[in-house]
Amino acid sequence: MGVARPAPRLRALPPNTWWWVLAGVVMLPAAAPLGVLAYGLVSGVVTTVPMARLLELAANTGALGAAVTSTSLLIGGASAWLVSRTDLPGKKLATVLVLTPFAVPSFVGALALLGATGADGILSTAWAWMGGDVIRYPSGFWAAWLVLTLISVPLVHLAVAPAVRSLNPTLEEAARGLGAGRLKVFWTVTLPQLRPSLTAGALLVGLYTLSDFGAVSLLRYDTFTRAIYLEYAGRVDRRPALGLAAVLAAVAVLLVWLERGTRTRGVWFTARPRRTGSPVRLGLGGKILGWGFLGTLVTVSLLVPVAVLIAWVMRGLISGVLVNQPWAELGRSMWVALLTALVAGVVVAPVAMVTTRYRNRWAGLLEGGAWALYGVPHIAVGMAMIVFTLWLARPLYQTLVLLVGVYVVMFLPQILGPSRDSLGRVSPSMEEASRSLGRSPLRTFMGITLPLMAPGLLSGAALVFLTTLRELPATLLLRPAGFETLAIRVWSATGEGFYTQGALAGLLLLLVAALPLAIVTRHELIR
Amino acid sequence: MNSSANHRPLAAHALCKSFDATVALDDFNLEVESGSLLTVLGPSGVGKTTALRILAGFEMPDSGTVRVNGQTVNGPGIFVPPERRQVGMVFQDYALFPHLNVARNVAFGLDAHHRELRVSQVLEMVGLAGFEKRMPHELSAGQQQRVALARALAPGPQVILADEPFSNLDAALRKRLRAEVRSILREARTTTIMVTHDQEEALAVSDQLALMNEGRVVQTGPPDHVYRNPATSWVAEFLGDADFFDAHAKGGRITTPFGTFPTTRSGKVKVMVRPESVTVFPHAQGVAVVTYREFFGHDQLLSVKLPGKITLRARCWPQPALAPGDRVAVSVDGIHIFDEPQAPPAPPETPPGTPLPQRVVIPR
Incomplete structure (x- = not known):
């Protein structure tokens, strides 16, 4: 061999190892709450809760879940059918209006109900003024059912509408041709086609009801989430609360698992492009009936709650009781949400890189890690992290670092999805082109990958920001002492009966979180 | 190196x-x-x-x-x-x-x-x-x-x-x-x-x-x-149309139904013929029979069957218009001989200059 010029000697390192290291470090914290909850389940901590109490909570939670799921399936299914399958005028507007209540946090919904029909409530006052009897404080099963159903209808609508749109009309026509009547066709042909999406919608609602803390705690209905908080707040012994949290988490994980199963089947049912049927023609009566239904729904789930909040604020302004305005809380909420969105945006990059670019066991594990806390009720995560920090990471207990860290881990799927979508459109050959044009991996990432990933990263960060603003149970358990956010303000003011204070904070929350959230997700919602 | x-x-x-x-x-x-x-x-x-x-x-x-x-x-x-x-x-x-x-x-x-x-x-x-x-x-x-x-x-x-x-x-x-x-x-x-x-x-x-x-x-x-000069039959086939048949070389020559070709090899060999080097003429006593014809306008592709279960394709002028069943005489402008089928593929280092089977022209 001839004499070659001295070659640069570099350690042979597979080019992308660093992404793996980073992604692994990022996902490690997700293991903490899961580990504690799993420990809670197997270590016998659960037995610190009397069996009778467990059964009572299970029965209560199950009853609420079943009631909310079945009614929201009926209402959401009907609204999806009206909007997706008929020639009802103004369908776009109807879709937006029907879906918007999903952005209303359940504790704001509960506040609206209490503010309307509770002691001194807007409607109760009007009722009494008209000579009606005094209305009992709305609480318990029916109150929780009403609030959670109204918020869950959009979930069902979202799950079912695409399936309704892609119903194969030839099947129905074939059944009609074989002599089946409309009703029989609906039961034997249409409904089976919709079953996967209905199941998916039902499981989503079930999961939501199971996880809800805001409404059940304010409306005093005894489910797992409320019981966990009461155990936590009322005792020094953390074990019963942890035991309940572990049981709740296990049930939730089971529901998530079921939901994932239906999701793949649902894809099979709806993915193939088909001729879509011409919309069902509604007569004038049908149109009036349809809009009457949607109008009532929107009025009850959106207009009345907002009106009630506004009325309470006006009342407060007029009577001069509206002191102690929640501007500090607003600022605190905004900046902690901003911080969370920022951290999530930084942290998600390596996870998105690895899970988009590699299809192997480790990538699967990482992705699983990112989704691990998806569906685990936030109150359970909060409880687990309290126990974790008390046992193993005392300096982190009730710190902002912990709070933001838990937010990031819980909300990571929200930013991971859009980031991966936009990263998926960046061909790896673009990065390779940049490398072969002399740019180092870091400069390639900054110059090519990051700018191309930015849209997804931004919309994901916006989602995380808005979700953090609305988050109640984890904040309640993990916040530093005295760190009162807007959501906590709404919740605590409502719980103490200060509806005026709660209403102003609630309206602010709707303005800064719910409205933007409805706008951000609108593109995905409608389609 | x-x-x-x-x-x-x-x-x-x-x-x-x-x-x-x-x-x-x-x-x-x-x-x-x-x-x-x-x-x-x-x-x-x-x-x-x-x-x-x-x-x-x-x-x-x-x-x-x-x-x-x-x-x-x-x-x-x-x-x-x-x-x-x-x-x-x-x-x-x-x-x-x-x-x-x-x-x-x-x-x-x-x-x-x-x-x-x-x-x-x-x-x-x-x-x-x-x-x-x-x-x-x-x-x-x-x-x-x-x-x-x-x-x-x-x-x-x-x-x-x-x-x-x-x-x-x-x-x-x-x-x-x-x-x-x-x-x-x-x-x-x-x-x-x-x-x-x-x-x-x-x-x-x-x-x-x-x-x-x-x-x-x-x-x-x-x-x-x-x-x-394809080094292997695989190369020959990959680069263009080619027909192969097995033959026996003896005494410095290979005898085929369309003529005799000189060779330096002996024993069993594989013969490759490219369609463009095959010419056919209508001939009542010809050794070959047309089995298939594809007409392309600027040329035609004929499939002809020869004795010894040999099938060759011929790419030639569109005239004369031959039909399946016509008897024809065949002349081949050059064949290529490989040591296969027994031999493994040539080693990758084979530079283009190594001796390759010679092209031969049959005497008309």
């Missing part, structure tokens, strides 16, 4: 690479001469793209060396990352940066020094002067491809690698563009290694062909030489 490899713009020696159970490269050797266009040609899945990606530094070989202009970039304990190799790449999907305009795409690999001058220089070269401010999505596929080429040319790399550069274009554009690209590369005096599975494209544009099969280069040489 010969020492001239040190001065090649790019030389790969004994590259091996496996992905889990599949072997992508198995003793892959390649050298390219300065200023020439070498095409690595082979069917899909023989490791062409893997080879190219290793040369560019996007993949690590399991073993073997790669040298760029004499400098080792892959070797025992040595890995030079792509950004320090001075190897340009034109991607199959062009990989233009969608958020940068044409000028900034082309300038991406340049440092500030003389950047604008160089950008306009290469854009001029590829015929896209005046397109500086366009965004990639505002360009046609052909223009995108020329931007990709300009971007790769701009930093003046030792060698440009191109992975199936024409496969994303429709047939008409592909023919026009490959001529254009050829002349651009000539003008730029760039050394280029291109990878393709399209025989016609490879034969049309290359200075050198490297035929690749099962993870290694089977034969290299100028296109016409390789076409006329």
